[in-house]
Amino acid sequence: MRALKYILVAFSFGILFSSCEEGSGDYDSSKPKARGTIGEIILVIDSTKWAGPVGDELKDIFEADLPGMIRSEPRFKVNRVDPRAMTRMLKMSTNLIYVTTFDDKGGASQVINSQFSKASKDKAEADPSLFQLRMEDEYARGQEVLYLFGNTEDELVANLRKNKQRLINLFEVRERGRLEKIILARKNTAALHEAETNLGIKINVPASYQVVKSKPGFLWVRQPTPTANRADISLFFYETDYVAEEQTFPENIVKLKDEITKNEIFGDPEDPTSFMVSEKQIPPAFRNMVINDNFTTEIRGSWKTNNISMGGTYLGYLMVDEKKGKLYYMEGFVFYPNEVHRDALREIETILLNTDVSWTQEQGS
Known part of the structure; x- marks a missing residue:
């Protein structure tokens, strides 16, 4: 069955990333191939935010137990990384999620926030329903980069809770498509x-x-x-x-x-x-x-x-x-x-x- 791409919010957000100058989202043979095992997600987030309400919602989405199991097993293998510890190797990961809120003045969140232009933040402030942006092949070929953001933690938590199943489907369908190419080649x-x-x-x-x-x-x-x-x-x-x-x-x-x-x-x-x-x-x-x-x-x-x-x-x-x-x-x-x-x-x-x-x-x- 052909993998479907779930686009949760369709909008032109005008985010300025340094990597966009390299042709983000377009096929670029000069970029390395993304790496990562099936079902693995690199989650880039401030440790304090991970320990709070935003982290609780993210765990409920990506680390919730698979149903019907003999013992506890999370849906995805999530590896949390501090934004200040991101290396070139980690940026090559197949599934990469950045999480922040614009009211967070902490050093780790500011590393992510600095990638957003003022116009982008103004748009988010005017429309609280804007909470995510997908970027394909941003740092590597075959890569999915997802930015999850909000003006405040309460706002981001509400959007995460509302869109839980869609976010799960996004990565489930993507990972199934990756696996299909591997195991059904012959x-x-x-x-x-x-x-x-x-x-x-x-x-x-x-x-x-x-x-x-x-x-x-x-x-x-x-x-x-x-x-x-x-x-x-x-x-x-x-x-x-x-x-x-x-x-x-x-x-x-x-x-x-x-x-x-x-x-x-x-x-x-x-x-x-x-x-x-x-x-x-x-x-x-x-x-x-x-x-x-x-x-x-x-x-x-x-x-x-x-x-x-x-x-x-x-x-x-x-x-x-x-x-x-x-x-x-x-x-x-x-x-x-x-x-x-x-x-x-x-x-x-x-x-x-x-x-x-x-x-x-x-x-x-």
């Missing part, structure tokens, strides 16, 4: 063929995954070489008839998921008691959305095997294709004991959101 054609044949859908699975089980209405693929630095990731896809809206209710999604895994997913294929089940002590989190005109429910939660020999986290999507009269459930689950699951879940999200359930055999012929 696709598994065998898995693609099985999905088209047995489910009538089009999937994009990395070449490193292998088909575990395939039959009419069901496909299971797995990344088969987990290591200390690589999670054990499985994906499965299931198709059934769409007959009633009740099938999309949260309790029925969990019921369907458990019916699928009880019959198809086993920790040990030789042990029929090792089938996969939803972890009930950690309630799953649901979110409704529309993907390619199809009503979709996202579900995040934790799983275990019935014999409690294994466990982990999962991310799933229930998609309705009313034109085809079909209901599709697709899920990725992670087995990675005592390690962070966030990156594996982002990989699962990237793969599953590239699935086209509206594809038909006629399109492929």
